[in-house]
Amino acid sequence: MKLEHAIIRDGELRRYRQASGIREVIVPEGVHTIGGMAFYGCDRLTSIRLPSTLRRIEQSAFSRCRALSRLDLPDGVEAIGDGAFSQCTSLREIGIPPQLTSVGRHAFRDTPWLAAQAEPLVMVGNGVVCAWQGKEANVVLPNGAHTCVEALFDSDRKLRSLVLPEGVRSISKRMCRRCPELAAVKLPESLTVIEDEAFAGCESLKALHFPAPPLQIGADAIPAGCVLTFETAWGAVTITLPMRWRAHADERLFLAILQERDPAQIESLFRTIRQTEMKLMLGIRLAAAYPGHPYFMDYVRRVAKAAVKQFAEAGDTASCAALLALEPLSQRIIEELIVYASEHSAAVSAQLVEYKRRFLKYGDDAGRMRL
Numbered sequence: 001m002k003l004e005h006a007i008i009r010d011g012e013l014r015r016y017r018q019a020s021g022i023r024e025v026i027v028p029e030g031v032h033t034i035g036g037m038a039f040y041g042c043d044r045l046t047s048i049r050l051p052s053t054l055r056r057i058e059q060s061a062f063s064r065c066r067a068l069s070r071l072d073l074p075d076g077v078e079a080i081g082d083g084a085f086s087q088c089t090s091l092r093e094i095g096i097p098p099q100l101t102s103v104g105r106h107a108f109r110d111t112p113w114l115a116a117q118a119e120p121l122v123m124v125g126n127g128v129v130c131a132w133q134g135k136e137a138n139v140v141l142p143n144g145a146h147t148c149v150e151a152l153f154d155s156d157r158k159l160r161s162l163v164l165p166e167g168v169r170s171i172s173k174r175m176c177r178r179c180p181e182l183a184a185v186k187l188p189e190s191l192t193v194i195e196d197e198a199f200a201g202c203e204s205l206k207a208l209h210f211p212a213p214p215l216q217i218g219a220d221a222i223p224a225g226c227v228l229t230f231e232t233a234w235g236a237v238t239i240t241l242p243m244r245w246r247a248h249a250d251e252r253l254f255l256a257i258l259q260e261r262d263p264a265q266i267e268s269l270f271r272t273i274r275q276t277e278m279k280l281m282l283g284i285r286l287a288a289a290y291p292g293h294p295y296f297m298d299y300v301r302r303v304a305k306a307a308v309k310q311f312a313e314a315g316d317t318a319s320c321a322a323l324l325a326l327e328p329l330s331q332r333i334i335e336e337l338i339v340y341a342s343e344h345s346a347a348v349s350a351q352l353v354e355y356k357r358r359f360l361k362y363g364d365d366a367g368r369m370r371l
Contacts, residue, residue, distance in 0.1 A: 005017040005018070005019050005022075008028075008031060011030060011031055011032045011033060011053075012031070012032070012033040012034075012035050013027060013031050013033070013034050013035060013038050014035040014038060015035070015037075015038055016038055016039050016042060018041075018042045018044060018045070022044070022045070023044060023045060023046045023047065023067075024045070024046060024047040024048075024049075025045060025047070025048055025049070026049045027048065027049065027050050027051050027054070028051060029051045029052065029053055030051065030053055031051050031053060031054060032053050032054060032055045032056065033054075033055065033056045033057075033058065034050075034054065034056070034057045034058060034061040034062075035058050035061065036058040036059040036060060036061060036081065037059070037060045037061065037063070038058070038061050038062075039061060039062045039065055040060050040061070040062075040063050040064060041063070041064045041065075042062075042064075042065050043064060043065060043066040043067055044067055045065055045067060045068055046067045046068060046069065047068075047070075048062070048065075048068065048071060050071075050072070050073065050074055050077075051074065052074050052075070052076065053074075053076065054073070054074045054076060054077055055076055055077060055078055055079070056077070056078065056079045056080075056081075057073075057077065057079070057080045057081060057084050058081040058084070059081035059082045059083060059084065059104065060081070060082070060083045060084065060086065061081065061084050062084060062085050062088060063083050063084070063085065063086045063087055063088070064086075064087045064088070065085075065088050065091075066087070066088065066089050066090060067090055068088050068090060068091055069090045069091060069092055069093070070091070070092065070093040070094075071085075071091065071093070071094055071095070072094075072095035073094070073095055073096055073097055073100075074097065075097045075098075075099060076097070076099065077097050077099070077100060078099055078100060078101050078102065079100070079101065079102040079103075080100065080102065080103045080104060080107050081104040081107070082104035082105045082106060082107065082150075083104065083105070083106050083107060083109065084104060084107045084108075085107060085108050085111055086106050086107070086108070086109040086110055086111075087109065087110045087111075088110075088111050089110060089111070089112070090112070091108075091111045091112060091113055092111075092112040092113055092116070093113065094108075094111075094113050096124045096125055097125065098125060098126060099125065099126060100124060100125025100126055100128060101125060101126045101128065101146075101147070102128065102147075103124065103125070103128045103130040103149050104149065104150070105149055105150045105151055107130060107149070108122075108130065108131065114131060114133075117131070117133070119142070120132060120133045120134025120135075120136070121133075121134065121139070121141060121142055123142055123144065123145060126146060127144050127145045127146030127147065127167065128145075128146065128147055128148075128149070129141060129142070129145050129147070129148040129149060129152060130149045131149065131152075132152050132153060132156075135158060136158070137158050137159060137160040137161070137181070138160055138161045139153075139159060139161070139162050139163070140162075140163040140165070141162075141163065141164050141165055141168065142165070143165050143167070144167060145164075145165060145167060145168050146167055146168060146169050146170075147168065147169060147170045147172065148168075148170075148171070148172050148175055149172060150172045150173045150174060150175070151172070151173065151174040151175065151177065152172065152175050152176075153175060153176045153179055154174050154175070154176070154177050154178060154179075155177070155178045155179070156176075156179050157179070157180060157181060158181065159176065159179045159181060159182050160181045160182060160183060160184070161182070161183065161184040161185070161186075162176065162182065162184070162185045162186070163185075163186040164185070164186060164187055164188050164191070165188060166188045166189060166190050167188065167190055168188050168190060168191060169190055169191065169192050169193065170191070170192065170193040170194070170195065171191070171193070171194045171195060171198045171221075172195050172198070173195040173196050173197060173198065173218070174196070174197045174198065174200070175195075175198050175199075176198060176199050176202060177197050177198070177199070177200045177201055177202075178200070178201040178202075179199075179201075179202050180201070180202070180203055180204060181204055182199070182202045182204055182205055183204040183205060183206070184205075185199070185205065185208060186209075187208065187209065187210055187211065188211065189211040189212045191210070191212070191214050192214055192215045192216070193214060193215060193216045193217075193218075194214060194216070194217045194218060194221045194222075195218045195221065196218035196219045196220060196221060196247070197218070197219070197220045197221060198218065198221040198222075199221060199222055199223055199226075200220045200221070200223065200244070201223065202223050203223060205223055205226055206225070206226060206227060207226060207227040207228075207229070208222065208226055208227070208228050208229070209229045209231075210228070210229065210230045210231065211231050212230075212231060213230045213231075213232060213255055213258035213259050214255065215255065215259070216247075216252075216255070217245050217247060217251065217255065218245075218247050219244075219245070219246055219247040220244045220245065220246070221244075221245050221247070222244060222245040223244065224241070224242065224243055224244050225240065225241075225242065226240070227239075227240045228240070228241075230258050232258050232259075233261050234261075234286075234289035234290070235285070235288070235289055237258060237282065237285050238281075238318075239254075239278065239281045239282070240316075240319075241277070241278070242277070242314075249274075250273050250274055250275040250278055251278075253269050253270075253272060253273050254273065254278055254282065256269055257269045257270060257282065257286075263290050263293055266286065266290075267293070267295050267296070270282065270283070270286065270296075276310075277310065280303060280306075280307045280310070281319065283296060283299050283300050283303070284300055284307070284319075284322055285322070287299070287300040305336070305337065307319075308320060308337045308340075308341065308348070308352070309337070309340060309341075311345075311348055312337075312340060312341040312344040312345045312348040312349070313344050313345070314345075315344075315345045315347060315348065316348070317345075317347045317348055317351060320348050320351050320352075321351060324351065324352075324355050331356070334352060334355060334356050335356070337352050338352045338353055338356065
């Protein structure tokens with residue numbers, strides 16, 4: 001039956017007013033969006049025919065259409081919103097187009113179609129993992145996956161490890177939030193985006209290795225203290241921030257530098273970073289990557305004393321070792337730092353003493369501690 005009792009404006013079906021006795025409706029050609037809650041609660045409809053022009057189905061658009069048993073989505077549909085078909089308790093068959101690239105949270109919740117899926121990770125359309133129905137602690141996303149629904153594993157207390165195959169481009173918002181046992185995540189080179197709070201509250205996640213620098217890391221996406229290692233064109237860069245990743249300007253600059261290959265452009269971006277610790281850690285590695293570049297080495301020389309002081313206060317022996325490997329310190333500075341470090345960190349102080357011992361043994365002929 002032709003659709004009546006509907007509000008359609010600018011190609012969006014905004015609301016359908018259910019009429020007594022009507023069981024079947026046809027949405028007219030030209031409609032590109034089924035608006036939020038447009039058919040919500042139309043529990044007498046048994047058939048809905050959608051137009052070929054349809055591109056989007058918004059939040060809860062067909063929620064609680066309890067008599068609807070089958071629905072074919074047109075090939076052009078690209079996005080389905082949160083809860084779009086939730087509580088459609090008779091919906092057993094859904095024709096889902098291969099072009100579908102975005103699915104909202106709980107889009108198919110409480111449908112017979114979802115309950116009948118054989119795999120615990122349900123993938124639809126163009127590589128969208130839309131639901132997790134398993135109980136395993138170690139999870140491997142299927143080949144062909146590109147993205148995951150928001151909060152896919154949110155608050156899963158069993159999840160211990162997660163492997164994302166090549167092809168996954170994004171980690172959605174709150175995908176693994178509050179998974180206290182999650183300790184290992186394998187990230188693919190294809191990853192470009194980690195959205196807000198992706199791993200927030202994952203207190204067991206101590207390290208993440210990026211085979212390639214992502215384009216974007218969202219706010220609070222990474223738990224505090226997690227060690228991040230990025231593989232770049234000029235070597236591995238490891239950084240540990242004492243706070244959660246905030247996705248501020250400095251973090252965006254940091255990611256841009258990791259992806260850049262031109263030393264002149266890297267220097268231009270590096271000069272604008274304000275966060276002291278991030279600049280120190282990155283400056284050390286840039287000086288090692290570009291030993292002939294005057295700016296990076298001069299920067300490290302100027303801040304070496306301040307850097308070692310910070311490492312001593314934090315007991316950060318790994319970062320201190322990376323700095324000492326560049327040999328930017330004079331004998332006078334190293335002696336001052338030994339006195340300072342001995343009051344804050346025995347481990348860092350021991351590193352500095354050993355550094356001085358090697359200088360006294362080999363002298364400047366070995367290139368130790370330039371004056």
